Amino acid sequence: MCGLTGFIGLPGPDAALASHGRRMANTLVHRGPDDEGLWTDADAGVCLVHRRLAIVDLSPAGHQPMASASGRYVMAYNGEIYNHADLRRALESEGAGLPWRGHSDTETLLRGIEHWGLDETLRRAVGMFAIALWDRQDRVLHLVRDRFGEKPLYYGWVGQGRDSTFVFGSELKALRAHPGFASPVCRQALALYMRYLYVPAPYSMHRHIYKLEAGCRISLSVPVPPPPEAGLRPPSRHGNLSLVRWWSLADVARQGAADPLPDDAGTLDLLEQALQRAVAQQSLADVPLGAFLSGGVDSSLVVALMQAQSSRPVKTFTIGFDDPAYDESPHAAAVARHLGTDHQVLQVTGTDALAVVPRLPVMYDEPFADSSQIPTHLVCAAARQSVTVALSGDAGDELFGGYNRYFWTPRLWRRLGAIPYPLRQVLSGSLTALSAPTWDRLAAPWQRRGSDGVARVGEKLHKLGRSLRGVRTADDLYLRLVSEWQDPAEVVRADGMLPAGPTTALDDPLPGTGLPDLAARMMYRDSVSYLPGDILCKVDRAAMAISLETRVPFLDHRVAELAWRLPPSMRIRGGQGKWALRQLLDRHVPRTLIERPKQGFGIPLGDWLRGPLRPWAEPLLDPARLAREGHFHPAPITARWAQHLAGRGDHTASLWAVLMFQAWFETVA
Structure with missing residues (x-):
């Protein structure tokens, strides 16, 4: 496991490229405390930097960036290829078994790319990875992310006009360390974050900086094109940049x-x-x-x-x-x-x-x-x-199919779907009329001790009540259930309509066949959105x-x-x-x-916000501060904060979203 970063832009002296690269790599020491490597190509304006956490082949033979045996490819790579010993045997059986320098999976990948080509090597590889590969012969930079998005990879543009540089890295802090970085908060990303509690790909919280989606590859040749007006979704072409999906869960x-x-x-x-x-x-x-x-x-x-x-x-x-x-x-x-x-x-x-x-x-x-x-x-x-x-x-x-929503939502919709839409809205209000602790007390006698019991009933009923507002189909209900601030425009300030931007995986059409039931559709959507954007990121x-x-x-x-x-x-x-x-x-x-109610990996955060975390939270939620900074409409946040403090509702998740943005903006942005 490691960290990588780098850039491609205007040609320049090796010393200048290296200086910028080291500055970026210094932010990733925690991802790779064991070693640092840097490689530049002054003529192409390319810099690859790597921070290493040595896991396989602890010797210097695993040092990166690593050049292929022929010298054509140079690679910085973060991840693990679990079947790399099988790949080595396959390469040797096909006559590509030149003497190995070591036993790292990095060397195996490079040998495979030289022998089979990039796409075939990716198809054969079993593992998690983010790859930056420079092809010195064709003068093309390839960025690759693994099938499910286990390893992060950001990319984007810094600088202006002809001085624009294409940057990439394992974390945003590496990109922010480039001297040309000056990207403000992206309001589209902020709106999505307030809905889902994470920033879904291809967005990042900065304008012109994006996440490479899981299972995707970017290929970029010089000269670097200017940044696109909106983020790119696969398949796309923008000047000398192409974005394709090399593996598809659909x-x-x-x-x-x-x-x-x-x-x-x-x-x-x-x-x-x-x-x-x-x-x-x-x-x-x-x-x-x-x-x-x-x-x-x-x-x-x-x-x-x-x-x-x-x-x-x-x-x-x-x-x-x-x-x-x-x-x-x-x-x-x-x-x-x-x-x-x-x-x-x-x-x-x-x-x-x-x-x-x-x-x-x-x-x-x-x-x-x-x-x-x-x-x-x-x-x-x-x-x-x-x-x-x-x-x-x-x-x-x-x-x-482990989440409660996979089996409760179809049951629920079978009953609610037959209720006229106006009556469903009445039911929505009734579920939130009682406080969450009151629902917990009422449900206690009926709670089963088996695995299909539900922890924190009141909190879930409140979320269900909010989710039913405006729901007309079963798929609408899913999108509501995975949304916290149901209408981000209510809270995100954008002087009118939020500007248009790239879609996310949740906007893509479902696979044409194979998802006949609601539970399967929910599992699919979670796998392409919540899994990489929340669980694996976390x-x-x-x-x-x-x-x-x-x-x-x-x-x-x-x-x-x-x-x-x-x-x-x-x-x-x-x-x-x-x-x-x-x-x-x-x-x-x-x-x-094993058998017990599914609980999740929780903490009593709602109580902490009313108690020991209140002195930290209160200044961040101050209405005057929110108005001055200009990202949020203060009124809905202030209302939820007051209700939460008074115990009239559990708004932990929606308030935590605001607090995490405010703390980030204060500390990092």
């Missing part, structure tokens, strides 16, 4: 529908074999390795498969909170005892969690308002004390802030492709998600250790 969904698997034990065996292979390949490293363990289905299955293939106890990590309502550590400890792992629990207090808050703007580099970022960073910090690599159970929910920044590499076995694309061939009944059955994963986990862990 294709996977269509192909899965055309070739479904039977609902039987043989399919479960295939799935377990695919997961065993993914876990085995991702458990290879030349540094200490472990896993996160929450005691839920996904992380427990990953750890179970790790332990089954290991000759020694796997190191596992969780955190325990002093508030029992948010503490999952006893469940994780029970699973760890059963599997025989070397388990560590870091007990944290509210004070420990609150201490993370001031670091979030720099850690996440742009506004990011998933509050589970705080415990995620704490568990990463706990793991980093013992290991350099940690496997996680992320993406199990999106691929196998874990990458939280972990890389303290130089920890995280790996996600469920995102081995062969596992994902198999998941999309499963019949719906193997994802959701009997009102319960992740049915297939639960059957596999039953082979390793007693069901009694």
